[in-house]
Amino acid sequence: MKASDSIRNISGIGPKRAEAFGEHGITTIEELLDFYPRKYLNRKIMGSFQTETEESVTIKAVAAKRGTLRRIRKNMSLFVLPVVETLENGEPVKGEIVWFNQPYLRDIFSENETYYFFGKVVIKNNRRQMYNPQFAHESKLEDFFILTPVYPKIEGVPGESLKKYMAAVFKQQMLIKDDLPKRYQKKYHLLSKEQALKKIHFPDTPEDVAEGKGRIKFEEALKINIGIMNSRALNGVSKISLDNFEALRRFAKGLPFELTASQLKVLDDIVDDMKKGIVMNRLVQGDVGSGKTIIAVACAYLMALNGYQTAYMAPTEILANQHAANFKQYLEPYGIRVELLTGSQKAKERNAVLATIASGEAQVIIGTHALIQDSVAYYNLGLVITDEQHRFGVKQRGRLSLKGETPHTLVMSATPIPRTLALILYGDLDVSYIDELPKGRKKIKTYFYNEKSYPKILNFMADEMNKGRQAFVICPFIEESEEMSEVKDIQSVFSEVKQFYGSRYRIACLYSRMPAEDKKQIIDAFNSCEIDLLVATSIIEVGIDVPNVSVITILSADRFGLSQLHQLRGRVGRGMHQSYCFLVSNSRNEQTIERMRVIVNNHSGKKIADEDYRLRGPGDYFGLKQHGFPEFKALNPYEDFDLISETKRVATEIYNSSDKETMAYRARIIETFYKNLSEISMN
Ligand code: ADP
Ligand code: MG
Numbered sequence: 001m002k003a004s005d006s007i008r009n010i011s012g013i014g015p016k017r018a019e020a021f022g023e024h025g026i027t028t029i030e031e032l033l034d035f036y037p038r039k040y041l042n043r044k045i046m047g048s049f050q051t052e053t054e055e056s057v058t059i060k061a062v063a064a065k066r067g068t069l070r071r072i073r074k075n076m077s078l079f080v081l082p083v084v085e086t087l088e089n090g091e092p093v094k095g096e097i098v099w100f101n102q103p104y105l106r107d108i109f110s111e112n113e114t115y116y117f118f119g120k121v122v123i124k125n126n127r128r129q130m131y132n133p134q135f136a137h138e139s140k141l142e143d144f145f146i147l148t149p150v151y152p153k154i155e156g157v158p159g160e161s162l163k164k165y166m167a168a169v170f171k172q173q174m175l176i177k178d179d180l181p182k183r184y185q186k187k188y189h190l191l192s193k194e195q196a197l198k199k200i201h202f203p204d205t206p207e208d209v210a211e212g213k214g215r216i217k218f219e220e221a222l223k224i225n226i227g228i229m230n231s232r233a234l235n236g237v238s239k240i241s242l243d244n245f246e247a248l249r250r251f252a253k254g255l256p257f258e259l260t261a262s263q264l265k266v267l268d269d270i271v272d273d274m275k276k277g278i279v280m281n282r283l284v285q286g287d288v289g290s291g292k293t294i295i296a297v298a299c300a301y302l303m304a305l306n307g308y309q310t311a312y313m314a315p316t317e318i319l320a321n322q323h324a325a326n327f328k329q330y331l332e333p334y335g336i337r338v339e340l341l342t343g344s345q346k347a348k349e350r351n352a353v354l355a356t357i358a359s360g361e362a363q364v365i366i367g368t369h370a371l372i373q374d375s376v377a378y379y380n381l382g383l384v385i386t387d388e389q390h391r392f393g394v395k396q397r398g399r400l401s402l403k404g405e406t407p408h409t410l411v412m413s414a415t416p417i418p419r420t421l422a423l424i425l426y427g428d429l430d431v432s433y434i435d436e437l438p439k440g441r442k443k444i445k446t447y448f449y450n451e452k453s454y455p456k457i458l459n460f461m462a463d464e465m466n467k468g469r470q471a472f473v474i475c476p477f478i479e480e481s482e483e484m485s486e487v488k489d490i491q492s493v494f495s496e497v498k499q500f501y502g503s504r505y506r507i508a509c510l511y512s513r514m515p516a517e518d519k520k521q522i523i524d525a526f527n528s529c530e531i532d533l534l535v536a537t538s539i540i541e542v543g544i545d546v547p548n549v550s551v552i553t554i555l556s557a558d559r560f561g562l563s564q565l566h567q568l569r570g571r572v573g574r575g576m577h578q579s580y581c582f583l584v585s586n587s588r589n590e591q592t593i594e595r596m597r598v599i600v601n602n603h604s605g606k607k608i609a610d611e612d613y614r615l616r617g618p619g620d621y622f623g624l625k626q627h628g629f630p631e632f633k634a635l636n637p638y639e640d641f642d643l644i645s646e647t648k649r650v651a652t653e654i655y656n657s658s659d660k661e662t663m664a665y666r667a668r669i670i671e672t673f674y675k676n677l678s679e680i681s682m683n
Contacts, residue, residue: 288570308382547575
């Protein structure tokens with residue numbers, strides 16, 4: 001049996017089980033070995049009936065009776081065993097062990113015998129209980145105290161069988177392929193892969209687990225570093241030559257506001273990049289409202305002055321429209337021509353725009369991903385600016401580069417990703433942070449209310465609108481299949497709001513399935529203050545920039561992710577007015593309340609991202625999978641940041657080595673790195 005053989009070679013795995021494993025991507029023995037326990041039961045951790053526990057603990061106790069079996073319902077029985085634990089000071093504590101639907105236990109326990117029970121302690125009304133614990137008689141403890149792995153559930157494969165298969169594999173004298181060249185293993189005193197796997201699947205102590213996982217993590221951290229190094233090496237020599245950098249200062253002076261220190265620093269970073277003569281790949285990360293757009297405008301200005309075109313790619317048509325208007329406002333006074341290219345333009349209009357792009361008359365082109373279609377030929381593309389929502393994989397970026405002379409790229413990100421994740425997601429990019437908001441911005445006052453308060457909130461919004469402010473009411477997007485749910489759909493929210501206010505205000509409604517033309521009309525009207533109140537789905541999440549809006553009410557707020565709520569809130573407070581955000585939800589679920597509290601109490605995207613991560617764990621973080629985030633078996637990119645930095649040195653060594661085995665290893669890593677990174681959806 002070899003590690004690369006099918007798991008069908010393991011006795012006990014037939015076609016059915018193999019299929020069940022296949023669902024989890026496990027087809028070979030090697031893949032089975034890379035399926036790690038989710039956690040370990042450590043029955044050595046002793047507890048007492050004195051204290052309630054969140055995790056399972058072991059209690060040593062004497063059976064006070066043989067126990068009684070009770071039938072509760074037709075299909076439900078309870079077996080209750082009264083026990084007595086003796087504390088260190090000799091005092092007895094009475095407890096009750098309860099099992100559901102295990103009537104055979106009636107014949108198992110003997111009065112006055114000592115047993116060990118492993119479970120959670122629950123104390124209610126002075127009754128001390130343990131439900132469905134594992135147990136052993138004191139004479140049969142050999143296996144009881146062994147650290148027991150618990151694997152993630154695989155439908156159709158009982159946990160006990162899985163453990164048997166693992167044991168069967170380890171009984172064989174089998175060569176488990178060790179990717180990492182031996183010389184590094186020796187040099188850095190690492191376990192072999194086989195040793196590591198053995199410690200992970202059959203540990204004696206928690207230290208074994210840490211050591212085994214440590215070895216796997218080390219290699220995963222190494223792989224990240226090598227992948228990043230390679231991507232950076234792709235950033236080749238730039239053929240774009242720029243001059244006139246001081247014009248940027250003049251441009252900044254002409255703005256109606258003063259740039260923040262952070263914004264100026266970012267511009268400096270960009271200028272430095274451009275002077276270096278290599279292709280710029282820079283990520284600008286800044287919280288909502290921190291003023292990223294003007295950075296993009298300034299760069300487009302510089303490019304145009306030097307005779308190069310800039311393409312700005314926005315995630316939605318609404319945003320593209322908005323940005324086009326913005327860019328025009330800033331750049332047309334300098335005689336720079338800004339054009340818009342979107343998917344919904346009619347053929348005639350589109351062809352006219354395409355012609356101006358090809359001839360170079362269009363100096364700045366704003367659009368959706370229509371911008372990278374084959375029909376678009378640029379005259380002299382020098383800079384591509386993309387929005388993080390459309391994080392382009394290496395492949396897509398490459399595709400764009402082919403359209404121009406290796407254009408510089410700038411990626412704008414409002415999603416506050418912790419540094420670690422940024423490193424991995426954007427490892428091939430340099431990062432600049434805008435970490436302050438423009439002067440004079442006031443904290444958005446945020447409140448969490450029950451639906452009962454909704455009329456009061458509507459009255460509050462009326463007060464704001466009477467002062468000349470504008471407002472949003474946001475509701476979640478509802479799939480038709482969810483018709484029965486308690487969440488109101490946008491049409492009913494819209495009619496309710498209209499009914500509440502009568503004809504006092506100009507109210508409109510906006511959602512993504514509307515015809516593009518209608519959407520544009522509504523947004524234009526909202527921008528020019530012809531609409532007081534906009535009822536919308538999260539379609540407005542990014543990009544609507546109206547400084548006059550001072551209040552946003554988010555209905556069924558529990559339906560939204562934390563970072564999404566933060567983005568939505570960022571639609572207000574963009575001017576000098578004190579702004580307000582109301583989160584409305586009837587959910588009294590503890591987690592929901594805690595999540596809402598995070599938004600109420602925090603105003604920095606970074607902080608919210610951290611909290612989000614803490615509450616949700618890494619699994620679902622920002623839909624990392626959709627972002628093409630590589631999957632890790634052992635590494636937690638958030639917690640193991642230090643390890644990632646520490647392995648950098650080893651990675652450099654491997655990256656620059658001319659040893660044959662090492663070079664082959666490096667090539668394998670790079671191949672899989674791209675396979676993981678480049679599968680990025682472009683909705
Ligand atoms: P975001 O980073 O979310 O894209 P924007 O670029 O849309 O933010 O900027 C938000 C608002 O702040 C815009 O109205 C913009 O004109 C304004 N703004 C940007 N920079 C400054 C500044 N330095 N001082 C004052 N207002 C600014
Ligand atoms: Mg923006």
